[in-house]
Amino acid sequence: MQEAIHIYDMHKEQIEKFLIETINHNADHFKSDLPGLKSLYNILPSLELIYVTDEDFIQVTPNLTRRKEITSANGRDRRYLVDRVHPMGADISISDPYISSATSESCITLMFKIEGHYVFLDFNLLTLLTRFGLLERHEVFNRVTLAFYFLVGASLMFFSLMSIGYAFFDYVKQLLDPTDYTLEAVFKPIIALTMGLAIFDLAKTLMEREVFFKAYADKQDDAKLLSKFMTAIIIALSIEALMVVFKIALNDTSQLLNALYLIIGVALIIFSLALYSKWVIDKNVKKQQKVDLIKYK
Numbered sequence: 001m002q003e004a005i006h007i008y009d010m011h012k013e014q015i016e017k018f019l020i021e022t023i024n025h026n027a028d029h030f031k032s033d034l035p036g037l038k039s040l041y042n043i044l045p046s047l048e049l050i051y052v053t054d055e056d057f058i059q060v061t062p063n064l065t066r067r068k069e070i071t072s073a074n075g076r077d078r079r080y081l082v083d084r085v086h087p088m089g090a091d092i093s094i095s096d097p098y099i100s101s102a103t104s105e106s107c108i109t110l111m112f113k114i115e116g117h118y119v120f121l122d123f124n125l126l127t128l129l130t131r132f133g134l135l136e137r138h139e140v141f142n143r144v145t146l147a148f149y150f151l152v153g154a155s156l157m158f159f160s161l162m163s164i165g166y167a168f169f170d171y172v173k174q175l176l177d178p179t180d181y182t183l184e185a186v187f188k189p190i191i192a193l194t195m196g197l198a199i200f201d202l203a204k205t206l207m208e209r210e211v212f213f214k215a216y217a218d219k220q221d222d223a224k225l226l227s228k229f230m231t232a233i234i235i236a237l238s239i240e241a242l243m244v245v246f247k248i249a250l251n252d253t254s255q256l257l258n259a260l261y262l263i264i265g266v267a268l269i270i271f272s273l274a275l276y277s278k279w280v281i282d283k284n285v286k287k288q289q290k291v292d293l294i295k296y297k
Helices: 002-010 012-025 034-038 125-131 139-175 183-212 219-251 253-296
Strands: 047-053 085-087 092-095 106-114 117-124
Touching (some): 012 106, 106 125, 139 183, 183 219
Antiparallel strands (some): 085 092, 092 106, 106 117
16 A cells, blocks of 8 residues: 555656646536536546535535445535645645545545535545556456455464464463473473464564555565564574573583574574664664655755
C-alpha cells in the first residue's frame, strides 16, 4: 500500500491536473440530480463514490456507488473532509490519499462547488494508478497471493502455539516425575517459549502487512522485523549454550570445548546483528529524518 501512495506522490501533479481538466471539460454532467451524477461513472472508471452536500457540508443525497444507493448517509456531516482537501483553483479541491470510511479502500476525494452545493467524488487510488499505467494489477493473482500469505501466516501462528503448548506440556510432565526433573527441564520450556514468541511475531507482522494491511511498512520496518526475529533466536541459542555448559560441567568437562564453539557462534551472530543494525537500520532512520526535514521545510 505504501508503494501505491509513493507512486501517487511522484505523479501527483499530473494526476490532479488530469482530474481537474476532466471535471472542467464535462461540466454539463455535474448536476445535483441523481441521473446526472451517475453518468459520471461512464466517464471516470476509477470513480467509486459520489455524494452531494449543501453549503454547510450536510449531505443531501445518498451515497451513490456504481451499483446502488445508500440512503442511510443522508444528513451526514461532511465538514471533516474540508480539512483534508487543498484548493486547486476554480472552486475545486483535492485531498491526499486516505482510507475511506464508506468503502474501506484507499482513495482521494475531489470536491467542487456548483449551484450552491458541494459535490464530492471519491476515486479509488489503486484503480486510478492502474488507469494511468503506473501500477499493474491482476485480480486473480492478487487473490491467490492473499490466500497464500493468509495460509502461511495462519500456519506459522499454529506452530508457534504448538511450540508454546509443548513448553508447558513438557514442563508439567517432568514436574510430575521428580526423578526426571533436572535443570534441563527448566531451560527447554524457556527455549520453546522464546521460539514460539519469535514465530508468532513473524506471523503477526506477515498477516498485518500482507493480508489485513493494518501496517504500512517500509524498508526500515523490514530491518526492525529481522532484528526482532534474530534477537529472539539469539536469546534461544544463548539459553541453549548456557544449558550445554551446565550439563558438560556436571558430567564431562572434557567436552567444554564444544560448548565454547557454541558460545563463539552466538557471539558472532550478535556481532553480525550489531553491524546490520548500525549500517542498515541507522542508515534508514537518518534517511527518513532527512525526508521528514525536507517535508516540513
